[in-house]
Amino acid sequence: MSNSGKWLRILVTDLQSGKSKVNVKVPVSLASFGLKMAARYAPEEIEGLDMDQIISAIKDSGDTKFVDVEDVENGEHVEVYIE
Numbered sequence: 001m002s003n004s005g006k007w008l009r010i011l012v013t014d015l016q017s018g019k020s021k022v023n024v025k026v027p028v029s030l031a032s033f034g035l036k037m038a039a040r041y042a043p044e045e046i047e048g049l050d051m052d053q054i055i056s057a058i059k060d061s062g063d064t065k066f067v068d069v070e071d072v073e074n075g076e077h078v079e080v081y082i083e
Contacts, residue, residue: 006059011079015070028059028082058082 008031012022026034032055067080 007083008058009079009081009083011081013077015072015075015077021076032059 006028008026008028010022010024010026011020013020035051035055061082063081063083065079065081067078069078070076071078
């Protein structure tokens with residue numbers, strides 16, 4: 001599957017109102033570049049991760065949700081997905 005036109009979306013909504021607090025849309029190609037750059041400065045805890053494998057999985061995925069977390073204490077719903 002081609003990654004052209006694919007986007008990494010980060011969405012944070014208020015649990016009570018449902019209103020969007022954060023809505024970030026980044027081209028997958030730019031997100032891939034960012035991951036590669038971040039890997040250079042990564043803490044020791046994630047040194048063993050294969051960033052190329054992670055980037056490949058992101059590029060090859062279809063519409064996939066990677067993170068779906070409800071933070072009840074802060075009243076937020078966080079989603080990270082590819083579209």
